[in-house]
Amino acid sequence: MRRLLVAANWKMNGDMSSNAALLAAFKAGFNGSADTAIFPPAVYIPQLADSLKGSAIAYGVQNIHFEEKGAFTGETNLAMAQDFGCQYILVGHSERRELFGETNAIVAKKVVAVLAAGLIPMLCIGETLEQREAGVTEQICKEQIDAVLTQVGIKAFEKVVIAYEPVWAIGTGKTASPEQAQDVHSFIRQLLAAEDAAVAAKTRILYGGSVKASSAQALFGQPDIDGGLVGGASLMAEEFVAICNAAQG
Numbered sequence: 001m002r003r004l005l006v007a008a009n010w011k012m013n014g015d016m017s018s019n020a021a022l023l024a025a026f027k028a029g030f031n032g033s034a035d036t037a038i039f040p041p042a043v044y045i046p047q048l049a050d051s052l053k054g055s056a057i058a059y060g061v062q063n064i065h066f067e068e069k070g071a072f073t074g075e076t077n078l079a080m081a082q083d084f085g086c087q088y089i090l091v092g093h094s095e096r097r098e099l100f101g102e103t104n105a106i107v108a109k110k111v112v113a114v115l116a117a118g119l120i121p122m123l124c125i126g127e128t129l130e131q132r133e134a135g136v137t138e139q140i141c142k143e144q145i146d147a148v149l150t151q152v153g154i155k156a157f158e159k160v161v162i163a164y165e166p167v168w169a170i171g172t173g174k175t176a177s178p179e180q181a182q183d184v185h186s187f188i189r190q191l192l193a194a195e196d197a198a199v200a201a202k203t204r205i206l207y208g209g210s211v212k213a214s215s216a217q218a219l220f221g222q223p224d225i226d227g228g229l230v231g232g233a234s235l236m237a238e239e240f241v242a243i244c245n246a247a248q249g
């Protein structure tokens, strides 16, 4: 009942020519077995809008400001993202939280704004290695979700996509095992189900953190893993096509 979704987060990588090559290879190789979305650096959104016109491949920005407009140097607003056909907005990626000081409260404001604009927020959550070792993984994920839940209400989670990304697995080559990931995904779904079981059954929960073609199938085969948010491997055309094609349904 939940269609799988695989998203590419290019982070601060790429240029016009490498993007064009990646997009061409992706369009040629992807078999359409799942939903997909690409998050390029914001300046390349027009390139994706042009290249992906008429295709089922969605795209969006990696970060957004929650205000409508004004003196916020360096920021992008939702109307700008919509002008170029963005459908998804990445919110609260761990790099934004860690390097740019995004708190749970700021992340919640962004999710509120994205939903109000009629776009789909991809809400990133996850614990650090220190937190996992201290046994507080579930507590951290709950706090991160509760901060949003209290602002938008449970019904909004029919639309919100959650990306569980253990920080210790991001860019480290250390993928969480399918069982480790499934445990947290199941916990997240139960959290939502405690509010509304029907909504929880519809919410897509993606896994992110060193996903590769070799690990994708086992991860996506877990009952509560509904696809992936892929960083490094999404910059390698063949690898990313293989990951997307491993997502069936």
Ligand SMILES: O=C[C@H](O)COP(=O)(O)O
Binding pocket: 009, 093, 165, 169, 170, 171, 172, 173, 208, 209, 210, 211, 229, 230, 231, 232, 233
């Ligand atoms: O947004 C993507 C995640 O940060 C995962 O990145 P990674 O696949 O390079 O570990």
